[in-house]
Amino acid sequence: MPELRRGPITDRWVIIAPERAKRPTDYRSESPEKDDPAKCPFCPGHEHMTPPEIYRVHDGNGGWAVRVIPNKFPALTTYPELGREAVGGFFDRMHGVGAHEVVVETPDHERDLADLPLGHVIKVVETYVRRLQELMANTWHRYVLLFKNHGPQAGASLSHAHSQIIATPVTPRDVRDRLEAARDYYHKKERCIFCDMLLAELQMGKRIVEEVNNYVIWTPFDSRFPFEIHIYPQYHSHDFTQMTSEQIQGLARALKRALGKLKGLLGDPPFNFVLQNAPNPVPRPGRPDYWATLQYDYHWHIEIIPRLTQVAGFEWGTGFYINPMPPEDAAQYLREVEPADP
Amino acid sequence: MPELRRGPITDRWVIIAPERAKRPTDYRSESPEKDDPAKCPFCPGHEHMTPPEIYRVHDGNGGWAVRVIPNKFPALTTYPELGREAVGGFFDRMHGVGAHEVVVETPDHERDLADLPLGHVIKVVETYVRRLQELMANTWHRYVLLFKNHGPQAGASLSHAHSQIIATPVTPRDVRDRLEAARDYYHKKERCIFCDMLLAELQMGKRIVEEVNNYVIWTPFDSRFPFEIHIYPQYHSHDFTQMTSEQIQGLARALKRALGKLKGLLGDPPFNFVLQNAPNPVPRPGRPDYWATLQYDYHWHIEIIPRLTQVAGFEWGTGFYINPMPPEDAAQYLREVEPADP
Secondary structure, three states, X not given: OOEEEEOOOOOOEEEEOHHHOOOHHHHOEOOOOOOOHHHOOOOOOOHHHOOOOOXXXXXXXXXXXXXXXXXXXXXXXXXXXOOOEEEOOOEEEEEOEOEEEEEEOOOOOOOOOOOOOHHHHHHHHHHHHHHHHHHHOOOOOOEEEEEEEEOHHHOOOOOOOEEEEEEEXXXXXXXXXXXXXXXHHHHHHOOOHHHHHHHHHXXXXXXXXXXXXXXXXXXXXXXXXXXXXXXXXXXXXXXXXXXXXXXXXXXXXXXXXXXXXXXXXXXXXXXXXXXXXXXXXXXXXXOOOHHHHOHHHOOOEEEEEEOOOOOOHHHHHHOOEEEOOOHHHHHHHHHHOOOOOO | OOEEEEOOOOOOEEEEOHHHOOOHHHHOEOOOOOOOHHHOOOOOOOHHHOOOOOEEEEOOOOOEEEEEEEOOOOOOEOOOOOOOEEEOOOEEEEEOEOEEEEEEOOOOOOOOOOOOOHHHHHHHHHHHHHHHHHHHOOOOOOEEEEEEEEOHHHOOOOXXXXXXXXXXXXXXXXXXXXXXXXXXXXXXXXXXXXXHHHHHHHHHOXXXXXXXXXXXXXXOOOOOOOOOEEEEEOOOOOOHHHOOHHHHHHHHHHXXXXXXXXXXXXXXXXXXXXXXXXXXXXXXXXXXOHHHXXXXXXXXXXXXXXXXXXXXXXXXXXXXXXXXXXXXXXXXHHHHOOOOOO
């Protein structure tokens, strides 16, 4: 029978409904059709098709290995003032101040993170760290979000491998919720709620996919989506940008393996991944930001969300999710499968 | 330039990014392909293909006009106990106790709420009210949600017009958030926050689509999606099931007009609609439910969400939404268009 579940961090229930379950083969996806490389703005030789470059990793042969550019249609953009304003006495508005960048992960039009050599994935993760550091140095930016949309059903408008970074002038609601849970727990226990949750998961074992270089790949107890995968550093750290080079290499390996196992099991499913990092600690002139003072309570991690089911009226109406794939089964399938490109 | 917006009820920012906007014609959708009526479990003559009927509205000719059945693959189901339990010291689980029903809105395989005669839509709304009343009489049910998925991209697995009702044993997170906002506002003002917001909107006028029989059809200031439409009763009421028959008729007309205008403007787009009602007030044996005590602070309403954009990594990571269509423009388009079947 269906089961209701709730994890300790997010006060949100999930319905695990295995009666509706399918086998992994039923979820298998073909690779989405690739755009015409002749028209791809992310391919080498087409650099003039993008706004001026922000950052590049050189490939040692006069070309680039990773490239960062502004998003051509930015959701947020630079502006000299926030313009906070009340509208009609009731509503809040401000200018869309922030940043919106695109990380082109490789010059190769055909390959994605799961298929690239480990040495290249390390360069991509290093680029993430550098860009987040730079954007977090800006006091307008309260939160910097790194995410990837893969496949049209996951919101990717171009097929060439890329990820995105958005810096926002407010701390997002979902981040504040997690910070509040972590704060309250720390008040009681003087321990990190994320560390303790991870320890409980490692002791139970059923939802652990594997441990890779001090990172844990696992499927959460309250997974909202089939084959939802989280990657947590096993060491406590609130800030992704403070990784040592050894930790960066470990994460690159864990990320490549997690995405590779997803690909090995499900073909090439559409997915999103999202970095959950602490809010920007940079002190603002004037009033300090309350949420930034809670930064140390966070424990950064990456969430990978395959987009295999439709989010429908029930989810929009309640914040509840219905997941037909128990995470214990998902973890077992993922443990047993080899990554697409090991 | 993009703008950040937040409404008074939900502490959630939305990015309105008109640079990314398209015209309504770019969003136009063809009707989704209809399932084969010969295999449709919702067509007359196929009643044996569904679980036993719960409720029907007779058509006066020995047949039915509206029919309610249990969902064949229920997300929640009846069970003699909740089985609340801690798992691994950290996680909460309970049995998936509740109900999951399907309202077949018409025997006609081809037509949807927007195209059905007003008299028939009234029967559908009456059915919603009856079923909610019945499910709210059960003390296991803390919240009863009515919603509709239309089109495969909105999560509908069958094309024959239907809506769904799910009763949950917990008050959903999103409902609690709204109740908290309404409670805090009432403490300060002794007025309903929803009533006041509606008044502010009516005074500004820019986002009002039309007023129909004491209901207001409008596009919210912080619309998350292009052409998101809300229907609010202009009278204060926390509970949908307390509508008089005159109010039911008015709502049926407003719902038909709102969906008809959407269809007139956008073809036959995939959409969800969701009833936002107060939590179930039925006193539980033992401890009373805190959220139920806040029921009078609510103001029920219906949210219609066309599914024209993809929810991607940014939205999953933050709870932020990016909406390329300013609700003021959406309201103007919707004001000017005639409903598909007036």
